[in-house]
Amino acid sequence: MNSYSIFGTALHRLAILCYVVFALFPLFWLLKVSVTPNDLLYSEGVRMWPSRMSFEHFRFVLVHSAFPVFFRNSMIVAGATAVIVTLLASLSGYALSRFTFRGKYWLVALMLLTQMFPLVMLVAPIFKMLSPLGLTNSLTGLVVVYTAFNIPFATFLMQSFFDGIPKELEEAAKIDGATQFMAFRQIILPLTLPGIAATLGFVFTAAWSELLFALMLISGNSAATFPVGLLTFVSKFSVDFGQMMAAGVLALIPACLFFLFIQRYLVQGLTAGAVKG
Amino acid sequence: MASIDIRNVRKNFGIVSVLHGVDLSIKNGEFVVLVGPSGCGKSTLLRMIAGLEEVTEGEIRIDGKRVNERAPKDRDIAMVFQSYALYPHMNVAENMSYGLRIRKAAREKITAAVSNAARKLELQPLLARRPKALSGGQRQRVAMGRAIVRQPKAFLFDEPLSNLDARLREQMRAEIKKLHRDLGATSIYVTHDQIEAMTLADRIVAMHEGVVQQVGSPLELYDRPANLFVAGFIGSPAMNFLSARYEVSGETAGARLPDGTLIALSSAYQLEEGAAVTLGIRPEHVEMSPASEGSLRATVDLIEPTGFGIILHLGLHGLPFNVFTLDRAALTAGPTVTVAFPPQHLHLFDETGKRALESSLQKGKG
Numbered sequence: 109m110n111s112y113s114i115f116g117t118a119l120h121r122l123a124i125l126c127y128v129v130f131a132l133f134p135l136f137w138l139l140k141v142s143v144t145p146n147d148l149l150y151s152e153g154v155r156m157w158p159s160r161m162s163f164e165h166f167r168f169v170l171v172h173s174a175f176p177v178f179f180r181n182s183m184i185v186a187g188a189t190a191v192i193v194t195l196l197a198s199l200s201g202y203a204l205s206r207f208t209f210r211g212k213y214w215l216v217a218l219m220l221l222t223q224m225f226p227l228v229m230l231v232a233p234i235f236k237m238l239s240p241l242g243l244t245n246s247l248t249g250l251v252v253v254y255t256a257f258n259i260p261f262a263t264f265l266m267q268s269f270f271d272g273i274p275k276e277l278e279e280a281a282k283i284d285g286a287t288q289f290m291a292f293r294q295i296i297l298p299l300t301l302p303g304i305a306a307t308l309g310f311v312f313t314a315a316w317s318e319l320l321f322a323l324m325l326i327s328g329n330s331a332a333t334f335p336v337g338l339l340t341f342v343s344k345f346s347v348d349f350g351q352m353m354a355a356g357v358l359a360l361i362p363a364c365l366f367f368l369f370i371q372r373y374l375v376q377g378l379t380a381g382a383v384k385g
Numbered sequence: 386m387a388s389i390d391i392r393n394v395r396k397n398f399g400i401v402s403v404l405h406g407v408d409l410s411i412k413n414g415e416f417v418v419l420v421g422p423s424g425c426g427k428s429t430l431l432r433m434i435a436g437l438e439e440v441t442e443g444e445i446r447i448d449g450k451r452v453n454e455r456a457p458k459d460r461d462i463a464m465v466f467q468s469y470a471l472y473p474h475m476n477v478a479e480n481m482s483y484g485l486r487i488r489k490a491a492r493e494k495i496t497a498a499v500s501n502a503a504r505k506l507e508l509q510p511l512l513a514r515r516p517k518a519l520s521g522g523q524r525q526r527v528a529m530g531r532a533i534v535r536q537p538k539a540f541l542f543d544e545p546l547s548n549l550d551a552r553l554r555e556q557m558r559a560e561i562k563k564l565h566r567d568l569g570a571t572s573i574y575v576t577h578d579q580i581e582a583m584t585l586a587d588r589i590v591a592m593h594e595g596v597v598q599q600v601g602s603p604l605e606l607y608d609r610p611a612n613l614f615v616a617g618f619i620g621s622p623a624m625n626f627l628s629a630r631y632e633v634s635g636e637t638a639g640a641r642l643p644d645g646t647l648i649a650l651s652s653a654y655q656l657e658e659g660a661a662v663t664l665g666i667r668p669e670h671v672e673m674s675p676a677s678e679g680s681l682r683a684t685v686d687l688i689e690p691t692g693f694g695i696i697l698h699l700g701l702h703g704l705p706f707n708v709f710t711l712d713r714a715a716l717t718a719g720p721t722v723t724v725a726f727p728p729q730h731l732h733l734f735d736e737t738g739k740r741a742l743e744s745s746l747q748k749g750k751g
């Protein structure tokens with residue numbers, strides 16, 4: 109390695125470091141506030157770490173608040189949405205990638221169109237539609253809405269992953285004796301695992317942190333999701349930052365676990381060696 | 386193993402017509418090579434036989450049975466792709482056995498078939514590797530192995546060697562030939578490569594713009610090309626063409642070049658006196674000789690030694706004209722040379738580009 113490339117590498121690493129610090133600092137602040145006792149929160153000025161740590165906020169959130177319920181609700185909603193959307197999007201993405209059919213152009217245009225409306229515009233009509241069906245104030249209702257809103261983007265995402273898999277692989281499988289579905293399941297799907305993981309992760313986090321619809325469609329604590337629950341820490345007269353941040357830290361845990369679980373599928377290069385290239 | 390019959394097959398992609406009625410009968414065990422310039426429809430024809438493209442019109446029969454409507458999996462053929470198309474998430478053994486596994490063959494049978502194919506292709510040490518850990522040549526072998534384990538009715542090859550370097554290509558060419566000798570399987574092989582076509586084929590099918598131009602043994606196509614396209618396509622360096630007018634006088638027939646030179650022909654043709662013709666001669670058949678009757682002077686533009694022989698790029702009345710010779714003396718030729726055309730090596734094509742038909746010389750006419 110010559111001195112120029114050492115310098116270049118160092119610069120590269122430094123840039124990455126800056127970015128990581130920038131991206132992670134809010135998370136660090138979240139953690140810091142959550143372990144700061146209430147009496148030190150406003151008295152110590154701006155410090156990187158409180159002089160005394162306490163887990164009282166965590167205890168309060170877990171034991172005395174409705175947080176565990178919010179947490180469970182969010183898990184159900186985000187998990188179900190992620191699985192359903194990924195399943196449907198991988199089928200529709202495959203169809204868009206591989207087949208030509210009548211109305212394909214218009215279907216894609218329609219799906220793009222749905223992405224162009226500000227969601228706020230749709231809150232009232234959706235409430236009107238879900239209410240007679242008994243889907244307001246229910247987790248099922250949220251899953252339905254989130255699924256509907258996430259499918260177009262997830263479909264395009266999956267389509268781009270399918271597009272990256274050479275068509276000849278399926279053709280080879282079909283000639284080898286596979287049906288279209290077998291070729292999809294045995295050849296294409298295993299190669300799309302990174303795409304599936306990415307879609308799962310994307311939809312999960314989107315549903316996990318969605319606030320607008322959760323706020324509008326749900327009233328009361330029993331079906332509230334975690335972002336709505338966070339607002340319960342805001343009272344008329346004050347905001348309980350310590351407890352709110354503690355809840356926030358706890359809410360990060362499943363998202364972290366989820367990404368830890370899918371990260372090995374996220375690594376690219378699974379299709380290397382399929383075709384000469 | 387099977388025979389394949391292609392009857393008046395047409396293919397349209399939307400409004401674009403790609404194949405305009407192809408007829409071809411391939412006998413059981415025959416090795417047929419499809420050649421033609423890029424975009425002439427070779428791959429399309431192959432893919433229709435495999436069942437990957439629908440047949441717009443006409444009929445494809447395998448072993449006498451119509452297969453137009455059959456899915457690829459029910460045709461029992463194997464195909465080797467130019468890109469190899471190996472399954473990246475399976476190792477070599479799994480790649481080769483996939484076809485047998487989904488047909489639910491017995492385990493012992495699969496093991497036997499895979500190890501048999503691996504031995505033939507010298508793949509035994511690589512059986513546990515993934516495709517990405519293989520060289521181009523090894524991937525090519527795996528693709529071949531995947532085709533032969535199933536013992537299909539026919540093999541289809543779409544430019545299987547074009548991604549290999551020249552040396553490896555030569556080696557694999559010989560192996561494919563050996564494989565065909567051993568297995569005797571009906572094969573259709575698409576290539577751009579002249580030498581592959583000439584060396585492998587029992588019969589060559591020359592295609593141009595979706596139409597079959599000529600079908601015949603390699604030497605038939607080389608010796609008696611049916612039209613200007615085949616004449617120009619088969620052979621490297623390509624055949625030289627000269628415009629001329631057909632003349633016959635008594636016992637001799639000839640072609641008069643625009644500059645007035647009369648080139649003697651070895652026989653008469655079924656042509657009108659004075660008909661416009663194209664005279665063809667292969668670079669390797671041109672003689673470089675001292676000036677004599679019917680010989681022409683040409684300027685030397687470029688000398689290309691290939692090691693084996695020498696290619697001379699000449700200018701003949703301002704038109705490019707190539708000569709191939711084994712005579713090293715040609716290296717110092719120039720600035721002009723004299724070329725002569727032995728009558729037995731001349732090809733004559735009529736106005737429409739078709740090979741002119743010969744006729745016996747009629748005495749006392751003209």
Ligand SMILES: Nc1ncnc2c1ncn2[C@@H]1O[C@H](COP(=O)(O)OP(=O)(O)OP(=O)(O)O)[C@@H](O)[C@H]1O
Nearest residue numbers: 398401403421422423424425426427428429430577
């Ligand atoms: N799916 C398709 N849609 C429209 N046109 C197509 C399609 N596939 C092939 N073609 C056209 O059909 C013609 C023949 O293509 P084909 O791939 O059979 O050529 P080829 O002889 O195999 O050429 P090459 O030697 O370059 O592989 C080309 O003009 C091509 O553009």
Ligand SMILES: [Mg+2]
Nearest residue numbers: 427428429543
């Ligand atoms: Mg092709």
